Amino acid sequence: MIRTPLRPLARILRARARGENPDEIEAENRRLRHEAIQDKARRRAEGRLVLMSACFVLAFGTVGVRMGALASSDPSEPRSQVLSAQILSQRADITDRRGRVLATNLLTHSLYAHPHQMVDPVRAATGLARIFPDLDQARLTRDFTGGRKFMWIKRKISPEQMQAVHDIGEPGLLFGPREMRVYPNGHVASHILGGSGFGAEGVSSAEVLGVAGVEKAFDNWLRDPSHDGAPLALSIDLTVQTAMEEVLSSGMKIMNAKGAAGILMEVATGEVVAMASLPDFDPNDRPRPLLKGDPSDSPLFNRAVQGQYELGSTFKIFPVAQALDLKLINPNSGINSSSPMKIGKYLIHDFHNYGKQLSATDVIVKSSNVGTVRIAQMLGVERQRDFLQKLGLFQPTPVEMVEAPTGQPLVPSRWPAVTAATVAFGHGLAASPLHLAAAYATIANGGRRVTPTLIHGRKRPQGEQVLSPRAAEMAVGMLRQVVTRGTAKQAEVEGYEIAGKTGTADKPRPSGGYYKNKVVATFASVFPASDPAYVLIVTLDEPSVSTAGGGESRTAGMTAVPVAAEIVRRLAPLVGLKARTDEKLPTVAARFQPRVEPAPADGIKLVSNK
Structure with missing residues (x-):
């Protein structure tokens, strides 16, 4: 941009010839320049205000439209598209030829600990050993008072056990929701169904995998969400x-x-x-396989x-x-x-x-x-x-x-x-x-x-x-x-x-x-x-x-x-x-x-x- 000089030579000479003061010309040009600068700054500020206003209107309009759409739609559980969705997906039921349930899912909880957040680790170990007799109180005490930051205690617990642990009142004992596989008929058709166990797991979810029988043979099918929860119908009659x-x-x-x-x-x-x-055997409590001797001596055979x-x-x-x-x-x-x-x-x-x-x-x-x-x-x-x-x-x-x-x-x-x-x-x-x-x-x-x-x-x-x-x-x-x-x-x-x-x-x-x-x-x-x-x-x-x-x-x-x-x-x-x-x-x-x-x-x- 070419700036206008404050003291243009031609005007100065003419002013002197007429006996006028040349400084007045400089003062006038300086005033006009300041006014031009102020006008430009005002137009720029006004443009920014208009742009910001438009952005706010668009943003709040989008939020308002989305809220209106959600308010008018039927409620549904959102499906995550991240990797953890594989863990959260539900396993399909298994039924007999008449639709009676042979294997299904039950919401339960896991129990884990943050020892560094515990107020009284010894008291927590004593209480857990009382609720779960299979746990070693001395070992729990060592783990809770050591340098560990996280440890699993039980992969699945019953509601009664959860309440008993809650009554201990220890902030370092935490629960995580998860689904577990349940076989409501116990031993019936145990060899056909096989059983299941946990695969990838976190504190708030766990992947259920088949380990034997049709649970293992149809593992991918049972975990596939594209079947919309349709059960696997077996030929057996319960x-x-x-x-x-x-x-x-x-x-x-x-x-x-x-x-x-x-x-x-x-x-x-x-x-x-x-x-x-x-x-x-009972697939709800599947025994460990034999490592020695005749395989037919195992109830899993x-x-x-x-x-x-x-x-x-x-x-x-x-x-x-x-x-x-x-x-x-x-x-x-x-x-x-x-x-x-x-x-x-x-x-x-x-x-x-x-x-x-x-x-x-x-x-x-x-x-x-x-x-x-x-x-x-x-x-x-x-x-x-x-x-x-x-x-x-x-x-x-x-x-x-x-x-x-x-x-x-x-x-x-x-x-x-x-x-x-x-x-x-x-x-x-x-x-x-x-x-x-x-x-x-x-x-x-x-x-x-x-x-x-x-x-x-x-x-x-x-x-x-x-x-x-x-x-x-x-x-x-x-x-x-x-x-x-x-x-x-x-x-x-x-x-x-x-x-x-x-x-x-x-x-x-x-x-x-x-x-x-x-x-x-x-x-x-x-x-x-x-x-x-x-x-x-x-x-x-x-x-x-x-x-x-x-x-x-x-x-x-x-x-x-x-x-x-x-x-x-x-x-x-x-x-x-x-x-x-x-x-x-x-x-x-x-x-x-x-x-x-x-x-x-x-x-x-x-x-x-x-």
Whole structure:
């Protein structure tokens, strides 16, 4: 900016020429300059005032609009977008197939301390030890009087305990709100649910994480807020599950068994309606896992899924069903049952001498090892292995539990003739009761592969057809006769047409060989036989029951079968099955009454694997 001079030369000269005073010109210019400076300063101040006023109007207008919007909206809990939101998010409930709660959340509090804020640390330690007997008073005193600034005392406490701590009156004892996982049914379905624990935690919140079972398998789903709190619906029925556990527990005690497992599965869907493993635990107070010894000694061990057992004669229906499917035999075909049978340097015996020949049906009814091996030899090793693999007996079950992969069946690496023979009657291949349930469900489902699941109502693709419907129907007919006139007569429950197979297998020693007086007794069954709807597996670990003659029996027919019969009596009405009392209705067994046909000269029809 060009400033006007205070004493312009031209004006000064003219003023002197006219006899005027030049200083007046300077004074006038100085006054005009001051006035210009004042006007500029005033305009700048006015502009700032206008800008500030506009800012205040805009700010207060925004606050007013926001307050009006909040006042007219429905109240809701604000959701934080910061990292701590992951800790604050609620875990979804778990329900049974009817919507009844199996696992939910409960608001509780944690207890922590700021020792440096305590008025009387010794008195606080004494009061806490009185409220919580598991706390060490001497150690609390040392911690409170040391140099610590923060320490956890209890991750979760009850309202009564919170009030008692509050009554101590110590300002250094503080509470933090948090959610805890609650299992309102206690021990019921404990192995299925698994349990939970705390992950990332702060003084005012904690992250709940699944540690086992479906809680762990569906951990991400249960914590995902996008599901809007929708519960995870399992396939189990709480009433049926409770009844199974009650009967199984009583049966385990009566049969003096070390442990027990039971599975009830829908044939058509593979949905597990009930699955129990005993001994069990309370997921509200989950015990610590064993670090030494046999894992099955721990109540955390799930015998139904993780147990790897040689399931004995329950396997005999598999080679027989396959031979029926291939039309190598029919239910009335004569099979050489001369015992003992020699394979290489090994002899295979039957429990009783059944004579020189049995029908194929009676091989199953009387549970003939020799007859089963004869039929298995008709199949050949490769076809036998291929069929067992299609039944899912070589891979872990895909059931939705983190323990499922640990239930990998123990399959022989080599299959010489003697291995093929022993596997045919359930020795040399160890699988879980859930594997057996799925395999029997496949037979009961008209030969179409069934995959077990713990999720209710989920649509899944149809399984592979591994048996013809006709062969599957004949196999079920044979199993029905095991109950009506075979080794499982005690399984007969009037009106429910139970079909099944017993299996008693010696327990292997960890060091090799087998125990002489320890067995795993299993009864695998389907019902009703004329229209199979459910599969029931009952397994007892090391059962032993006194007989009428003063002896002792460990066979499945005397131990697992009576327990299974009582389970059917209790559970069948609960799942909506009505007992059929009309004796005129034909049963599946009636269509396959034994009529022995002549056997080949050696009782074996050798078939190539092609």
